[in-house]
Amino acid sequence: MEACVFDLDGVLVDSEPVWEEVRRAFVAAHGGTWQPDTQSRLMGMSTGEWAAYLHELGVELPPDEIARGVIDQMTAHYREGVPLMKGAPETVRRLAGRFTLGLASSSPRALIDVALDASELRACFTATVSTEEVARGKPAPDGYLEAARRLGVAPEGCVAVEDSSNGLRSADAAGMRVIAVPHPRYPPAPDALALAWQVVPDLTSLTPELLER
Incomplete structure (x- = not known):
C-alpha cells in the first residue's frame, strides 16, 4: 500500500x-x-x-x-463552520505522517478548498481531485483514477476510504482496495458494501496498522 x-x-x-x-x-x-x-x-x-x-x-x-x-x-x-466527521482531523494527520494521501471528491473545487482550509487539513493531501475535473462522476472510476495519476501511484497501490454506494463502486472500479465507513443516516446498499475490503464504524478505527495489512 x-x-x-x-x-x-x-x-x-x-x-x-x-x-x-x-x-x-x-x-x-x-x-x-x-x-x-x-x-x-x-x-x-x-x-x-x-x-x-x-x-x-x-x-x-x-x-x-x-x-x-x-x-x-x-x-x-x-x-x-465545516461539520467534520468524528475523528476526521486526527485520523488524517495521523495517516499523513505515514502515507501519501489523496482526495477524490464529488464536491466542486470551490467547496473542497473551503472545507480543507477551514479544517486546516490542506497540507496533509498531496493531490486532490474534484469530479468536475474528470469526464464522469461516481460510480465511474474517473475521479479515483485521476487521483492515483496525480499521486504517481498505481490504483492497485491505493486504499480508498468511502461511505456511499456510488463511492464504493467508483473506488472498486478503479482497482483500489476499499475501506467503507458507512454514514449512519445514509448507509450504502448491501451490494456496494460487499465490495469493501474492510468496514469500520468510524474514522477513529482507521489506523496505520489497518492500512499496512
Whole structure:
C-alpha cells in the first residue's frame, strides 16, 4: 500500500445532511419535486450531473444556474463552520505522517478548498481531485483514477476510504482496495458494501496498522 485516497462528503465532512437540506429547499423553491430516492441518487454525482438531474426534477432554471445557486448556499454554510466527521482531523494527520494521501471528491473545487482550509487539513493531501475535473462522476472510476495519476501511484497501490454506494463502486472500479465507513443516516446498499475490503464504524478505527495489512 503506497497511498490512501479519501472521499470528502460523508467521510471527512458530515456534509450530506447539509447537501440534502440545501438541494431539497432549492428544488422546492424553483418548481421541482423531490423524489424518495433523490438523495441516494445524488450522492457521488459530479456537479454537472446533479445539476442536470435537479433540472429533470422540474427545477425551472438551466443546469448551470442550478449549480451556481446550490454551491453558493453550500459555501455560505461552510463559511459558518465545516461539520467534520468524528475523528476526521486526527485520523488524517495521523495517516499523513505515514502515507501519501489523496482526495477524490464529488464536491466542486470551490467547496473542497473551503472545507480543507477551514479544517486546516490542506497540507496533509498531496493531490486532490474534484469530479468536475474528470469526464464522469461516481460510480465511474474517473475521479479515483485521476487521483492515483496525480499521486504517481498505481490504483492497485491505493486504499480508498468511502461511505456511499456510488463511492464504493467508483473506488472498486478503479482497482483500489476499499475501506467503507458507512454514514449512519445514509448507509450504502448491501451490494456496494460487499465490495469493501474492510468496514469500520468510524474514522477513529482507521489506523496505520489497518492500512499496512
